[in-house]
Amino acid sequence: MTISLEKSPKSYGVAVTLCGVFGVLGVHHFYLEDWLHGLADAGLFIMAVVFAIQGYAGLALLVIVIDAIHTIVIFYYLIIEKWRDGQGRPVTL
Numbered sequence: 001m002t003i004s005l006e007k008s009p010k011s012y013g014v015a016v017t018l019c020g021v022f023g024v025l026g027v028h029h030f031y032l033e034d035w036l037h038g039l040a041d042a043g044l045f046i047m048a049v050v051f052a053i054q055g056y057a058g059l060a061l062l063v064i065v066i067d068a069i070h071t072i073v074i075f076y077y078l079i080i081e082k083w084r085d086g087q088g089r090p091v092t093l
Helices: 012-025 027-031 035-053 057-079
Strands: none
Touching: 012 027, 012 035, 012 057, 027 035, 027 057, 035 057
8 A cells, every 4th residue: 555645536525424324334445445444344244243143142242342443443533534545545525
């Protein structure tokens, strides 16, 4: 990943909204073309669902809490305009 001073062409409002609404699914990462982060978030969510279906409610809750904390941190960084898209460009207004 290269760091660029060029502003991301992705919409700041869309990124923040996707993170706030679908954050634990990683949709905002896919929108920002940050594929690895998106797959990690989606994987955590799927893992939590699988644990819940198999009856491991404690593990499911733990994984969802970890995913939620990660989403809150990313949401904060998006709001203060310190997050970058998959190409290293800042996501700003």
